[in-house]
Amino acid sequence: MRIAVAGMGAGGLDDTVSPVFWASPSFTLVDAEDREILAVRIIVNPTDCVPGGAAADRFARDLAGRGVDAVIAGEFGPEETRVFSAAGTGMYRLQDMPVRDAAKQFLNLAADTVRVVGRGTVPTGYVTRTPGRQRRAGGGPR
Template sequence: MRVAVSTISGGLDDKVSEVFGRAVSFTIVDVEDGEIKSVEVVRNDFAVRGGGAGVAVSQFLVDKGVNAVITGNVGPNALGVLSSAGIKVYRGSGLTVKEAIEKLIRGELEEITSPSQPKMGRWRRGGGRGQW
C-alpha cells in the first residue's frame, strides 16, 4: 500500500498537516505486510497556485500510485478526484506521520467521505481579523 500524508516539512516525525491542497509537502510511505518499507518526501509545488491546488495535487498523487491519503481537511474537488481514482482519504489531525500510518494499518483512522467546510473565521463580517 502506498500512502500520501500531507505534511509541513516531511518525514515520519512530522505532524499531519491540517490542509491538503496547500500542504507544504507530502510524505509518501510504502507499507508492506503491516510495516513501513520506504519513505519519500515530495514538495507540493501546487500549494502556491492561485486556484485548483487541491485538484492538481490530487492528480499528482494519483500519478504517483497512491492508494490512500492522510490529512486534516480536504475540499470537495480534491475529494472528488481522489474518490474517482479509488483513493481513500483519512483524517490524521494531531498525529505524527508515523502514528497516523500505524493507526491506518490497525484500521483506527476515520475515513473522510465528505469534504471539509471552509474556514470562515478570518473574513466573516463583523468578527475577528480582516473584518469588513
C-alpha cells in the first residue's frame, strides 16, 4: 500500500500534516505492508498550488500516477477530489499531527477494517469526500 501525506514543511515522517492539500510544499510517500512502514520518499510539490488552480489538479494526477492508494491532508479542493475520485484513490482528513502518526493511525485502522473500493482502500472509520457532499466510508451521508 502506498500513502501520500501532505506536509507543511520539507517532508518526511517528522513533518506535520498540512491542513490543506493544495498548499502543501511537500508530500511524504509511505510504502507500507502489514501495518509496517517499509519505505519513505519525499516529493517536493513542483507547482505553486492555489485553490481552484490547475496546478493542484496536475499534482493530484502526478500522485495518482505514482500508484498512491490513499492521500492524507486536512482538506481537499474540488480539483484534487475529482482526480482522486476518478483514480479510485482514497482521501482521508487528518491534520495537526506528525506525518508518522497520521500514517500509523491510517495503517492501524486500515489493517482492521478495510474494504476495497476501486483500486484504493477505505477504512470504515474515516470520512471521505466526494464532489458535492461528504460521506462516511461504509455508511450513508454525514
